[in-house]
Amino acid sequence: MNFIEWIAVDWGTSRMRLWALNAQGEIVESAASDFGMAKVSQGQFERTLLQLIDPWLAGNTDLIPVIACGMVGARQGWQEVPYESVPCTPSIRFSKVETLSQLVDVRICWGLKQQVPADVMRGEETQIAGLLHHRTDYDGVVCLPGTHCKWARLKQGLVAEFQSYMTGELYELLAKSSVLRFSIVDDDWQIDVFEEAVRTALDDPASITGRLFGLRAGALVGKACGHGNAARLSGYLIGLELASARRFWESNEVSIIGASGLAKHYQHAMNLVGSSAQLLDTEAMTLAGLKAAYNAYKVESDV
Amino acid sequence: MNFIEWIAVDWGTSRMRLWALNAQGEIVESAASDFGMAKVSQGQFERTLLQLIDPWLAGNTDLIPVIACGMVGARQGWQEVPYESVPCTPSIRFSKVETLSQLVDVRICWGLKQQVPADVMRGEETQIAGLLHHRTDYDGVVCLPGTHCKWARLKQGLVAEFQSYMTGELYELLAKSSVLRFSIVDDDWQIDVFEEAVRTALDDPASITGRLFGLRAGALVGKACGHGNAARLSGYLIGLELASARRFWESNEVSIIGASGLAKHYQHAMNLVGSSAQLLDTEAMTLAGLKAAYNAYKVESDV
Numbered sequence: 305m306n307f308i309e310w311i312a313v314d315w316g317t318s319r320m321r322l323w324a325l326n327a328q329g330e331i332v333e334s335a336a337s338d339f340g341m342a343k344v345s346q347g348q349f350e351r352t353l354l355q356l357i358d359p360w361l362a363g364n365t366d367l368i369p370v371i372a373c374g375m376v377g378a379r380q381g382w383q384e385v386p387y388e389s390v391p392c393t394p395s396i397r398f399s400k401v402e403t404l405s406q407l408v409d410v411r412i413c414w415g416l417k418q419q420v421p422a423d424v425m426r427g428e429e430t431q432i433a434g435l436l437h438h439r440t441d442y443d444g445v446v447c448l449p450g451t452h453c454k455w456a457r458l459k460q461g462l463v464a465e466f467q468s469y470m471t472g473e474l475y476e477l478l479a480k481s482s483v484l485r486f487s488i489v490d491d492d493w494q495i496d497v498f499e500e501a502v503r504t505a506l507d508d509p510a511s512i513t514g515r516l517f518g519l520r521a522g523a524l525v526g527k528a529c530g531h532g533n534a535a536r537l538s539g540y541l542i543g544l545e546l547a548s549a550r551r552f553w554e555s556n557e558v559s560i561i562g563a564s565g566l567a568k569h570y571q572h573a574m575n576l577v578g579s580s581a582q583l584l585d586t587e588a589m590t591l592a593g594l595k596a597a598y599n600a601y602k603v604e605s606d607v
Numbered sequence: 608m609n610f611i612e613w614i615a616v617d618w619g620t621s622r623m624r625l626w627a628l629n630a631q632g633e634i635v636e637s638a639a640s641d642f643g644m645a646k647v648s649q650g651q652f653e654r655t656l657l658q659l660i661d662p663w664l665a666g667n668t669d670l671i672p673v674i675a676c677g678m679v680g681a682r683q684g685w686q687e688v689p690y691e692s693v694p695c696t697p698s699i700r701f702s703k704v705e706t707l708s709q710l711v712d713v714r715i716c717w718g719l720k721q722q723v724p725a726d727v728m729r730g731e732e733t734q735i736a737g738l739l740h741h742r743t744d745y746d747g748v749v750c751l752p753g754t755h756c757k758w759a760r761l762k763q764g765l766v767a768e769f770q771s772y773m774t775g776e777l778y779e780l781l782a783k784s785s786v787l788r789f790s791i792v793d794d795d796w797q798i799d800v801f802e803e804a805v806r807t808a809l810d811d812p813a814s815i816t817g818r819l820f821g822l823r824a825g826a827l828v829g830k831a832c833g834h835g836n837a838a839r840l841s842g843y844l845i846g847l848e849l850a851s852a853r854r855f856w857e858s859n860e861v862s863i864i865g866a867s868g869l870a871k872h873y874q875h876a877m878n879l880v881g882s883s884a885q886l887l888d889t890e891a892m893t894l895a896g897l898k899a900a901y902n903a904y905k906v907e908s909d910v
Binding site for chain 2: 387417418419421422423424452467468469470471473474477478481482483484509510511512513514515516517518521522524525541544545547548549550
């Protein structure tokens with residue numbers, strides 16, 4: 305049986321991932337759960353965690369460090385932990401969580417905040433720390449697509465500044481809850497339509513707000529039947545984001561952290577504007593970031 | 608007892624308004640109902656109408672014309688009626704609706720459509736016809752704020768072109784269904800915040816998509832508590848619309864049809880950009896437009 309030295313947890317709003325690691329930093333166990341922060345009631349976080357890692361603790365008598373990142377540290381999470389202000393090294397600080405169990409020593413990584421313009425992140429800072437773990441001298445930009453896509457500028461090992469875009473959430477609201485829901489055919493990705501929409505948004509961002517209703521009207525005046533509209537809407541919104549985030553990606557190396565279809569759409573759009581953005585795996589970056597946090601924990605605890 | 612010559616109906620998605628008029632065009636009865644098109648099941652439209660106007664028909668033996676406009680003529684409405692293509696005179700054409708009742712002769716006004724860029728309206732064309740009824744030589748622009756705000760250019764009695772903006776729906780989705788819902792305090796209208804947001808959006812429309820998350824983050828980093836955010840979000844979105852609709856309002860006379868708070872916000876924003884947009888009452892314009900349609904009906908029916 306493999307000896308477990310510590311446990312890494314990526315505890316987001318809608319999902320959680322857990323890994324048990326040995327002294328060599330190798331994964332000896334892993335698990336996934338739908339018990340994201342939003343699904344766990346107040347007072348049930350410890351129990352949720354222990355149920356998932358209980359099989360791994362069998363026979364273990366040592367106190368096992370558990371390093372967690374993500375929305376579990378938000379006000380609505382297990383315990384609210386602070387945001388560290390940029391510029392700073394990401395994911396080095398964390399707070400201890402009091403537990404009833406004597407088997408685990410739980411720490412939650414701090415998020416990052418920025419005063420002007422006001423912005424926050426929780427979880428993405430750990431992925432950024434993972435990138436810096438692999439490339440300590442990275443001087444460039446990181447894009448983290450998702451519900452609230454984050455762009456961060458890294459310099460000399462620090463997060464210098466960052467900005468969030470509600471692009472993912474806007475897409476969901478428009479495609480599923482607005483009048484456009486009648487005109488979006490989801491399983492129909494047309495790459496040429498996406499490209500044209502990205503270019504349109506970049507060339508004339510102000511026009512997009514006037515083009516959205518056209519996705520619906522196009523079907524009503526008999527010009528289209530909704531095919532391609534998922535790609536068109538996504539292209540408009542990602543293009544609008546790129547127009548606004550130009551200062552991040554222009555003349556900078558860009559890394560996109562994400563393996564989803566969404567991350568690939570971002571990469572495709574970046575290629576269109578002449579940026580050879582590379583795609584990095586979310587899970588690998590998160591785990592590397594949690595390892596960096598665990599190293600800081602060891603120094604602090606003098607293990 | 609006043610003799611009823613015809614009945615005018617404004618039958619929208621969420622509400623309906625009805626007026627009974629005499630031979631002099633004076634209102635002798637009126638009613639309002641929450642039975643908007645979206646609340647009436649298929650096959651129940653005639654019954655819904657008759658229940659509301661039944662008291663007015665008592666003792667009447669003539670066939671009473673009923674002229675209706677709005678979403679009642681959509682695919683999901685009583686009977687789908689066509690869209691007329693711009694450029695055209697608004698609200699002169701209508702379709703007969705077959706009824707079981709022998710008491711009424713129901714006509715539904717056509718909407719307007721535009722092929723390039725694809726766009727449609729149902730109901731607003733009647734308000735525009737009302738404006739043209741009062742000012743036959745109107746050469747300028749009409750703005751009709753609402754869930755889907757419409758801008759139309761009028762020339763020589765015709766609607767030359769128009770464009771819809773989803774600003775109202777976007778506001779509702781963001782303020783009530785997005786992560787921003789935690790940060791919007793609705794009963795708190797700060798006019799200076801609104802003005803600053805409109806100017807920001809007009810000066811730099813591409814930046815707005817990056818400013819939205821800041822409404823939430825501002826509260827989290829302790830800079831704000833959500834006060835003023837309703838005005839800020841509204842200002843951003845209306846400013847974005849004005850940036851896109853510039854070709855409509857710049858160097859043109861502008862009339863805003865609407866009496867709601869929303870219409871007043873549009874007027875305020877227009878004043879900021881140097882346009883002395885006048886405010887016209889929706890109900891008065893709708894009724895004038897329905898009268899124009901009734902006059903066309905009389906000519907057609909040779910009454």
